[in-house]
Amino acid sequence: MVTEEQITAYLGLIKTAYPRFYNNISIDEINITIRLWFGIFKDDNTEDLSRAIKYLISTSPYPPTIAEVRQAMSKQKKEDKILNVDKAWEEVMYAVRNFGYNGYKEALESMSKYTREVVNSIGFKEICKSENLYIERAHFIKMYEMLLKREEENNLLPKELKLIKNDTKDQVNKNSDLKIKSNNSTNEKNNIYKNIDKDYFNNLKKLLKTQNLNIKKNI
Secondary structure, X not given: OOOHHHHHHHHHHHHHHOHHHHOOOOHHHHXXXXXHHXXXXXXXXXXXXXXXXXXXXXXXXXXXXXXXXXXXXHHHHHHHHOOOHHHHHHHHHHHHHHOOOOOHHHHHHOOOHHHHHHHHHHOHHHHHHOOOHHHHHHHHHHHHHHHHXXXXXXXXXXXXXXXXXXXXXXXXXXXXXXXXXXXXXXXXXXXXXXXXXXXXXXXXXXXXXXXXXHHHHHO
């Protein structure tokens, strides 16, 4: 968790690193900036935020934006925690060799988070039974890369927006269970997802409006 005092210190660090960009900034603008950054980063890890800001100060001639800091944090998390696709497939092959068809539970437990998620989608037993592992590997790589892209986009969001997105995802699943049957048309499925997207953006606008009111209230 990041405190408002830490945000103030980080912004002071940025101001010191880029003095000519902040010559004419007013007290009101400083307070708004602090509130805005605090609202965006308050639920993040302090060390992750500090590393990202210091990295950007060291590599860019211009002061970092919120989006640039988010991207730097996402990149660091990806480098720290996510296996590349070849290493992930090696985990799958290790599980196939050492646990096999009947060792489904132990096989999944041996895998890292994202490898396990993809294998769950494909089916570990299906991989074990496959007569052409080249096809299974190609399928795995495609799904794994899609998952990494989704996670990278998700890491760019503040926690509040992640919660909205997750609530929307849950609602999609509920509507899918209730409304999308095997005989439904493609148009019916698309309409359900359009409605969910509309709800997501309405919730997003409400959140941003609330944050804006909080900023004005605290000036």
